[in-house]
Structures are given as C-alpha cells and as structure tokens.
Amino acid sequence: xxxxxxxxxxxxxxxxxxxxxxxxxxxxxxxxxxxxxxxxxxxxxxxxxxxxxxxxxxxxxxxxxxxxxxxxxxxxxxxxxxxxxxxxxxxxxxxxxxxxxxxxxxxxxxxxxxxxxxxxxxxxxxxxxxxxxxxxxxxxxxxxxxxxxxxxxxxxxxxxxxxxxxxxxxxxxxxxxxxxxxxxxxxxxxxxxxxxxxxxxxxxxxxxxxxxxxxxxxxxxxxxxxxxxxxxxxxxxxxx
Amino acid sequence: xxxxxxxxxxxxxxxxxxxxxxxxxxxxxxxxxxxxxxxxxxxxxxxxxxxxxxxxxxxxxxxxxxxxxxxxxxxxxxxxxxxxxxxxxxxxxxxxxxxxxxxxxxxxxxxxxx
Numbered sequence: 001x002x003x004x005x006x007x008x009x010x011x012x013x014x015x016x017x018x019x020x021x022x023x024x025x026x027x028x029x030x031x032x033x034x035x036x037x038x039x040x041x042x043x044x045x046x047x048x049x050x051x052x053x054x055x056x057x058x059x060x061x062x063x064x065x066x067x068x069x070x071x072x073x074x075x076x077x078x079x080x081x082x083x084x085x086x087x088x089x090x091x092x093x094x095x096x097x098x099x100x101x102x103x104x105x106x107x108x109x110x111x112x113x114x115x116x117x118x119x120x121x122x123x124x125x126x127x128x129x130x131x132x133x134x135x136x137x138x139x140x141x142x143x144x145x146x147x148x149x150x151x152x153x154x155x156x157x158x159x160x161x162x163x164x165x166x167x168x169x170x171x172x173x174x175x176x177x178x179x180x181x182x183x184x185x186x187x188x189x190x191x192x193x194x195x196x197x198x199x200x201x202x203x204x205x206x207x208x209x210x211x212x213x214x215x216x217x218x219x220x221x222x223x224x225x226x227x228x229x230x231x232x233x234x235x236x237x238x239x240x
Numbered sequence: 241x242x243x244x245x246x247x248x249x250x251x252x253x254x255x256x257x258x259x260x261x262x263x264x265x266x267x268x269x270x271x272x273x274x275x276x277x278x279x280x281x282x283x284x285x286x287x288x289x290x291x292x293x294x295x296x297x298x299x300x301x302x303x304x305x306x307x308x309x310x311x312x313x314x315x316x317x318x319x320x321x322x323x324x325x326x327x328x329x330x331x332x333x334x335x336x337x338x339x340x341x342x343x344x345x346x347x348x349x350x351x352x353x354x
Contacts, residue, residue: 017309025304044304044307048311065312073307075302075306077251077254078254079303081253083300084253084275084276084277085292085293085300088278088282100354111339111343116339117335119335120328125324129328140306141307144310153317154313155317156317156321158307158311159311160332162314163329163333163336167332167337167340168340171341187344190343194336194339194340197303198304227272230268
C-alpha cells in the first residue's frame, strides 16, 4: 500500500479527526506558554490556525473532518451543564454585588450584541449574517443553541466568537488603564461578559479573583442572552 | 469511578433539559436548561457533590478544545460570505472595543456609587 492509500485508510476513521484535534490543542497550548502567553494570540487561535493548515495539507475535506470530530463535540452538551458548578460556587459574589450586577448585566450584555449588530447593519450586512453575529459574546455551547434558534450560521458565529474573544483579551487591559480602573473584579467581569471563555482564560492569568468574576460575567451573559435574544429577535422580526 | 458518576449526572441533566425544551417549546437550548437545573440542585444541596466536581472540572477546562472543530469551519466558509467578511471583521472588532469600554465604565460607576 502506498503512502496516500495509507493516509486515506487512517483518515476514514473518526478517531483520526479526534487525534488531529487533540494534537492541535496540546501543541497550541505548549506554544502559547513558550510565547509567554500573548494577550492578542490566545491558544484557541493558534490551535484553530494549525488545525486548518493541517486539514488543507492532508487534503481532508472539512465536512468529513467534522463528521469524525462529532465524537468530541457531542461533549459540549454535558460541558454546558457543567457550567452550573462554577455558577453555584460564585453565588456569594453575586449576593454581595447583586444590585450593581443586576443593573450592569442587562445593559452591558445587550450592548455587547447591539454595537456589533448596529455597525454591521449600517455597513449593509444581510439578515442571515446579522443572525450569525448576534451571539458573539456568549460562551460557545450556549451560543450554538441561540444561533440555531434564530437561524444564523453556526460556523460563522464560531468565527465571530473567536474574533470577539481575541479582541476582548487584547483591548480590556489597555482600556482599563485608560479609564484608570484597577479593580480586578471590574476587569474580570468585563473580560467574561464580553470575551466569554477566551476572556475568562485571560482573566485567570491576571488573578484568581479576576477569573472568578470573569466566569460569573460569562455565565450570567450566557443565561441572559439565551433567555432574551431569541425572544427579542422574534419581536423585531429578524427571524426568517 | 467518581468522575464517571458525575458524568452521568451531567448527561442526565442535559437529557432532562432536552425533555423540558421539547415539552415547553421554550426558545432556549437544552444545555442552558440543564445548567440552571444543576445550579438549582446544588443550591438545595448546599454543596457540590465530589463526583460532580470530578466530572465538571475537566470538562470545563476542555471547553476551548470542544469548540475547535466548529471554529475551524470558519476558514472554509470564507468563500460563501460573498465579500462580506471585511464588514463582519470591522463590526466585530469596533463593536467589541466599544462594548469593553462601556462595561468597564458602567460597572466602575455603579460600584463607586454604593
């Protein structure tokens, strides 16, 4: 059997897609640490670029890769449920600051979606693209559910999620400095609310307190958006 | 074994969430309903059972990896965006910049006042 034939045989197994994904994730994380954790180049971005390059190089068509990788993505459901644990653990934080958070969350989470949607709409983006951008600040497992409900493209939404997360991680530090904000709770909450899991990972690099507030911001934004965005979308007639 | 028991908890709550969504026609995903039900259960229990923590912790740490197969898809749909991608990129980057500044400013003001 020649080399091409061997590769075809291996690529036919779903485990090939699984191995490719695991390898990209592990190598990307090692590279990220080696690069001294740059805010503008999170490990997810490195991993996604490497994986795309690997697929192109091997000549494995994306739909076939995706079919095999279902063995991994199936875990997103239970992983979303798992987010209930940090949410429970942060209840004391929520209780201590509930007034401030109750005012801030609905405004900030709505703005997170509205700014980008407004700019895209002004620049003439069609409705199906707007639907794919709406959940841009929501953590992926929740955002996938929202996007399917309002009729957007999940692939485009996940790309938007990546860009938003990277931009949040890169902007939050300088913006806080400019606004003379040093409170790690504020910086952490902002990272989680706007930058979902990617922002939360960044917050944990700053301090555990920032990380706790980031997970809080991420969970609350996810719940708020999941409950209200499909409804709001329906009301403004954005749906198909 | 504890992690396996915890995993059964998580899958069980996901399936309950799926049943609730099917029966109620709520516009929410099954995972979110499962997550809220798990949080409610933990509040009633007043603690996180060890098996749940053993399964939830590693799964949450892997979230970034679990979304990668989907994220990679964006590189393969650029052709289908019919030249819309500069608009999308500008909207996302500027929108996020504005949104980050708003959240920082708003929460800081609210916390200063109290």
